[in-house]
Every structure is written in structure tokens, then in C-alpha cells.
Amino acid sequence: MTAPPDAAWLPAAGRALGGTAVVVARTPLAGGYVAASVERVDLDVAGRTVPVVLKAASPVEVAAMRAVAVVRPVAPGPGLLAAGDGWIVVPFVDGTPPADGEPVPDAAWEALARVHAHWWRRRPRGIPLVDAAHWRALCDRTLVAVRGAAARTGDPAFTEVADALAAWRTDPRIDAALAGLPRTLVHGDAHRGNLLGGALIDWGNARVAPAGVDVLTLAGVPGATAPRAYTALFDALRPGAQPPGVAEVERAWAEVHVHVHYLGFAADHLGAERVGEMAAVAERGLRTLGPLLAT
Missing domain, CATH: 3.90.1200.10 (Aminoglycoside phosphotransferase (APH), C-terminal lobe)
Structure with a gap:
């Protein structure tokens, strides 16, 4: 899977964030055991810097993120900002997994x-x-x-x-x-x-x-x-x-x-x-x- 062109996802991400989004910086992220294109993208939205994650996603992951997004009042993930054919955009979560022996929150x-x-x-x-x-x-x-x-x-x-x-x-x-x-x-x-x-x-x-x-x-x-x-x-x-x-x-x-x-x-x-x-x-x-x- 490859990253979608900015024209495919950037307008939708901007609408979800409340303004026109402009790419400020990009940083590749690890894609896990099954490699995929995943990157942190820092966006400028009406003068605010908003970090998001842009991921090339399978149809199953796109469907799952949409299904999770309807769960209220809190979904078990960073939330879905936008999704399309072969891609998702979610908020960037700054954190690390719990260490072995550390309790799951x-x-x-x-x-x-x-x-x-x-x-x-x-x-x-x-x-x-x-x-x-x-x-x-x-x-x-x-x-x-x-x-x-x-x-x-x-x-x-x-x-x-x-x-x-x-x-x-x-x-x-x-x-x-x-x-x-x-x-x-x-x-x-x-x-x-x-x-x-x-x-x-x-x-x-x-x-x-x-x-x-x-x-x-x-x-x-x-x-x-x-x-x-x-x-x-x-x-x-x-x-x-x-x-x-x-x-x-x-x-x-x-x-x-x-x-x-x-x-x-x-x-x-x-x-x-x-x-x-x-x-x-x-x-x-x-x-x-x-x-x-x-x-």
C-alpha cells in the first residue's frame, strides 16, 4: 500500500479540523509487522499546528475505523478524522506502549x-x-x-x-x-x-x-x-x-x-x-x- 496524494485526503482532514489544512512537515512512522505507508503529518489549520497520522489502509481497516467512530461516548482509539479509498487520517497520539509487567490502563x-x-x-x-x-x-x-x-x-x-x-x-x-x-x-x-x-x-x-x-x-x-x-x-x-x-x-x-x-x-x-x-x-x-x- 502506498500513501494517497494530498489532494485525496487533505481537504477532508481540514474540514474535520475546522479550516483549510496546509502541510507543514512530514515524518515517516513504523508500519508494524505488515508494512504500510504511515507518516506523521503536521498541519497548519487557521494558525494552529495539528499533528495527524496519515496511513495507507486496507478496506478492512477503513471499515473498522468507521465502525469504531460511531461508538459513543468514547471510542477505543485516537478517533477518525477522515477516511477514503485506501487511507485514513487520525489524530497523532504522542505515547509509547506499556512496558512488560506494567498494567494495561x-x-x-x-x-x-x-x-x-x-x-x-x-x-x-x-x-x-x-x-x-x-x-x-x-x-x-x-x-x-x-x-x-x-x-x-x-x-x-x-x-x-x-x-x-x-x-x-x-x-x-x-x-x-x-x-x-x-x-x-x-x-x-x-x-x-x-x-x-x-x-x-x-x-x-x-x-x-x-x-x-x-x-x-x-x-x-x-x-x-x-x-x-x-x-x-x-x-x-x-x-x-x-x-x-x-x-x-x-x-x-x-x-x-x-x-x-x-x-x-x-x-x-x-x-x-x-x-x-x-x-x-x-x-x-x-x-x-x-x-x-x-x-
Whole structure:
């Protein structure tokens, strides 16, 4: 993806900011694991300097940002100023992700609860659905990375994980869990690297899925449940609904899904030992699912 021409986004950004916008300075920013054109652009708007982020975005990210923008009174991100075909403009957030061991701010949990509650059992236009077919496609993509690591390194641990993935892709426990779990709009990649203060950035992996995906990823601990800051607000916004990430089936399913989701990255960057650890957590989640689904 490449940056859009200024004529495509600058007038819309200016309207959102209340005046004619003129570019003052540009600074490239890191685009994450999936590289994209991302830059900080300092704008002059009626004598004010306003920093924004201009990002070349996939159709899914554009759709997700529009869906998040309707959440009130606060959305779990820096807010959407303007969007178009292949691009978004958002306010620049000056911050760094929380360090390992540092608690996730309550503001992030509360904002995530708002978007999960708003889109509870609803599907925003343009967002992929996590179902059995999506699960098989995820396993297939992950298999490419794991088998590539096996061919590159010759380490038999990668081959063992690849064999497990090939079996998991049609595992009936996954199909049964997905058939019964409620879905909502999820960030899909809510790790600490995508958290600036209380703002979740980079919505390119947004999905319509069980919300335990975000709960487990943001908590960063296998088997974790959402903290009170999340569950209390979700309960208030969706009275009588089961808070996402609390039900045992959802938590076990999320352990499988999240660890398979990140196995490709681990195979490319983290080595056989870490891949084996992650596969073991996914296997544990599958073993837990069986008895839960039988009750």
C-alpha cells in the first residue's frame, strides 16, 4: 500500500479540523509487522499546528475505523478524522506502549468494553466474520510460515507443530465452539504494541468474532479474564449478556485462536522453542474445549 496524494485526503482532514489544512512537515512512522505507508503529518489549520497520522489502509481497516467512530461516548482509539479509498487520517497520539509487567490502563479496557458492547451480536459492513471457514484459512496461512521455518532450519519441532496445525484446521471442537459463541467487532490484534496510553491503534486485523480474542490478547496471559474495568462497563451497557472473555468455552476457544494467529509471526521471528510453547497452549485450549462443549 502506498500513501494517497494530498489532494485525496487533505481537504477532508481540514474540514474535520475546522479550516483549510496546509502541510507543514512530514515524518515517516513504523508500519508494524505488515508494512504500510504511515507518516506523521503536521498541519497548519487557521494558525494552529495539528499533528495527524496519515496511513495507507486496507478496506478492512477503513471499515473498522468507521465502525469504531460511531461508538459513543468514547471510542477505543485516537478517533477518525477522515477516511477514503485506501487511507485514513487520525489524530497523532504522542505515547509509547506499556512496558512488560506494567498494567494495561483502565481507560483501554473501558474503551474496548464500549466497542464490544456497541457491536454485540451485530456485524459492521466490510468486516470479515470469524467462522469455520475463516479458521481453516488462518491455519492454512500459519502452516505456510511454520513449514517454511521447518525447511529453512531443519528443526523437527517446526514439523511437529505443522502436523498439529494440519489436524486442528478441521477439528470439530473449533467448529462447535464457533457455532455457539456470540460475536462482536474485535480489534483482532490488541497486543501492547498497538496500545498508546488508552488508545488502541492499527485496526487492520479487525474481525467479527467472539470478544475473548481481544480480552486474552490485551491481558497477555493465557486463560486471563477481563478486569473489573471492562466487565462492569460491559454489564452496564449490555444488561443480562454474558461478559465476553468470562465464559469458559470462550476463554478456551480464544486460547487456541490467539496462539494460532501469532504462530506465523513466531515461526518467522521467535524460533522453534517459542513456537512449541505457543502450540502447547493452543493444544491445552483444545483439550479444555472438549469437556466444556459436552456439558
